[in-house]
Amino acid sequence: MIQPYTPDVGLAGKLRRRFARLTHRRPARLRLARPTVSFTFDDIPATAAHAGAQALEQHGARGTFYVCAGLFGQQGHMGRFADSAEIETLIHRGHEVAGHTLNHVDCHRTSPTELDADLDANDAALCGLGAAPLHFAYPYGEVSPRAKKQLGARYASLRGVHKGLVHDGGDRNQLPGVGIEGPDGEVVARAWIDRAVAENAWLILYTHDVRETPSPWGCTPDALDRLIAHARDAGCDIRTIGEVLAA
Structure with missing residues (x-):
């Protein structure tokens, strides 16, 4: 059973993550015809590969799934993680599969040599399934200037967990993300969709x-469906991470 992990939530950790935003920046050149929303899934639990992907497909959209191949089929605090066959199915259905380390390691606490080995193994596993893992999300949102530099040399974008919107010139080495999680997750996400439309x-x-009874880090299928519908009704494009940056 995969157990929850607690990253550094003290003052030093908060300052490190905030300072990292000032370093090793790489501007994203965006030419948005209209406000855009990307729906992404981390780790990923099997329910995301099924209910999450299905919710997007029902609206003619696709998502980005940040995958840890080392978790394939294991049980965890968010239920069973997707296996290799389920990831292959996502790829065949047009979803984007991206990197998230092999074993969901803390990129700040892992040595550069160990991190490279972990990333090499995860990328090889995903490539073997037919994916092209060009993009990456920091597990736990844990980042440092050293890790950001190392990862930025490997991937086309790096996503964190600090809240915000991306405008032209935003840092593709530390993209913000807003979680659909917890009891107020849907309300918070809906407000950020409205803000993206306004800006x-x-x-x-x-x-x-x-799933119907999600973990503190998940959401229900109905909540996800309502958010996708709200983004569509508000005039947003729904695109994967790669689609936005390639454009």
């Missing part, structure tokens, strides 16, 4: 498990 900006939403 004609790019919003990246993320969640984990998608």
Whole structure:
């Protein structure tokens, strides 16, 4: 059973993550025809591969799934993690599969050599399934200037968990993300969609498990469906991370 992990939530950790935003920046050149929302899923629990993907497909959209191949099929605090066959199915259905380390490691606390080995193994596993893991999300949102530099040399974008919108010139090495998680997750995400519309900006939403009784890091299928519908009704494009940055 995979157990929850507590990253550094003290003052030093908060300052480190905030300072990292000032370093090793790489501007994202965005040409948005309209406000844009990306729905992303971390780790990923099997329920995200099924209910999460289905919710997007019902609206003619696709998502980005940040995958840890080392978790394939294991049980965890968010339910069973997707296995390799379920990831292959996501790829065949047009979803984007991206990197999240092999074993969901803290990129700040892992040595550069160990981190490279972990990333190499995860990328190889995903490539073997037919994915092209060009994008990455920091597990736990844990980042430091050293890790950001190392990862920025490997991937086209890096997503964190600090709230915000992406405008032209935003840092693709530390993209913000807004969680659809917890009892107020849907309300918070809906407000950020409205803000993205008002500013004609790019919003990246993320969640984990998608089930009727979600973990504190997940959401229900109905909540996800309502958010996708709200984004559509508000005039947003719904695109994967790669689609937005490639454009």
